[in-house]
Amino acid sequence: MNLHQNQLPSLKESINKYNLHAKKSLGQHFLLDPMINQQIIALAGDLTDKNVIEVGPGPGGLTRALLGSHAQKIIGVEVDQRALQLLHELQTYYPKRFTIVEHDALKLDLTTLCEAPRQIVANLPYNIGTPLLLGWLRQGQQWSRLTLMFQQEVAERVCAAPNTEFYGRLSVIAQWVAQCVIVKHIPPGAFTPPPKVYSAVINIIPKAEQPSADLFKAMEKVTAAAFGQRRKMLKGALKNIGGEVLLSGANIDGTRRAETLTILEFDQLARLYQQMNGYESNLPSTSNI
Numbered sequence: 175m176n177l178h179q180n181q182l183p184s185l186k187e188s189i190n191k192y193n194l195h196a197k198k199s200l201g202q203h204f205l206l207d208p209m210i211n212q213q214i215i216a217l218a219g220d221l222t223d224k225n226v227i228e229v230g231p232g233p234g235g236l237t238r239a240l241l242g243s244h245a246q247k248i249i250g251v252e253v254d255q256r257a258l259q260l261l262h263e264l265q266t267y268y269p270k271r272f273t274i275v276e277h278d279a280l281k282l283d284l285t286t287l288c289e290a291p292r293q294i295v296a297n298l299p300y301n302i303g304t305p306l307l308l309g310w311l312r313q314g315q316q317w318s319r320l321t322l323m324f325q326q327e328v329a330e331r332v333c334a335a336p337n338t339e340f341y342g343r344l345s346v347i348a349q350w351v352a353q354c355v356i357v358k359h360i361p362p363g364a365f366t367p368p369p370k371v372y373s374a375v376i377n378i379i380p381k382a383e384q385p386s387a388d389l390f391k392a393m394e395k396v397t398a399a400a401f402g403q404r405r406k407m408l409k410g411a412l413k414n415i416g417g418e419v420l421l422s423g424a425n426i427d428g429t430r431r432a433e434t435l436t437i438l439e440f441d442q443l444a445r446l447y448q449q450m451n452g453y454e455s456n457l458p459s460t461s462n463i
């Protein structure tokens with residue numbers, strides 16, 4: 175800590191100064207408890223020499239915990255003008271390590287913001303958590319790890335096993351390309367204002383072998399068809415995308431339903447779909463996925 179940092183206003187003082195009350199339209203539920211923010215940073219693993227992007231730093235509670243870690247650089251991406259003013263003030267205390275980017279995270283390729291090794295640590299805006307995650311999953315090993323807070327139901331969907339209530343498209347795609355583990359549950363009362371539901375932090379670590387962009391698209395197509403009509407048998411649900419050939423090629427009984435298929439079975443269907451549609455097959459073996 176340098177001399178200047180001794181004069182850093184407290185989180186509460188900063189929030190009052192910039193009159194930063196939470197806006198629903200921006201999915202804002204602030205996490206202001208320094209202990210919980212420290213615990214989340216600890217769950218992100220060893221940040222030494224890593225570049226960390228925080229999506230939606232807001233008032234900066236999690237950001238302050240990140241600034242106290244050994245991360246090399248911290249880059250905050252935020253859209254809220256009031257929060258941006260507050261963050262620019264915080265930045266004056268950490269001019270070398272902390273950068274603020276004013277941008278919609280959905281419209282920005284975050285990998286362009288810093289060199290690898292890079293991680294994302296974020297308490298995500300509730301309304302856009304899923305599309306943000308899907309975009310980062312497509313980027314595979316560009317990321318060493320994602321430590322993300324979602325509404326608990328979304329976190330459960332990401333990590334669900336076959337034949338369970340929450341197993342669906344997001345579970346298949348996420349667990350196909352990454353190891354996904356819920357590492358912490360956080361009650362509504364920890365947030366300002368409290369959301370209606372529990373939240374959960376997930377650690378997502380991309381696997382060493384990643385599908386090509388074409389295979390990823392094939393998986394999106396197959397899972398959309400299969401889970402689009404999840405009550406239907408697969409032979410019906412996959413009819414419009416050549417289900418009969420796919421199912422016999424993968425040796426899967428067409429009377430089964432999507433929620434019973436393992437990730438490996440979906441992987442086989444996606445590869446067959448990719449081959450049937452003439453994509454090039456420069457792919458890792460299925461055994462590692």
Ligand SMILES: C[S@@+](CC[C@H](N)C(=O)[O-])C[C@H]1O[C@@H](n2cnc3c(N)ncnc32)[C@H](O)[C@@H]1O
Pocket residue numbers: 200201202203204205206229230231232233234235236251252253254257277278279280296297298299300302
């Ligand atoms: C759930 S709040 C978390 C705030 C803060 N990190 C915390 O934990 O207290 C989500 C944050 O994401 C920001 N946000 C909302 N939409 C965004 C977008 N499209 N791109 C970047 N940030 C966004 C909000 O302004 C808000 O600061």
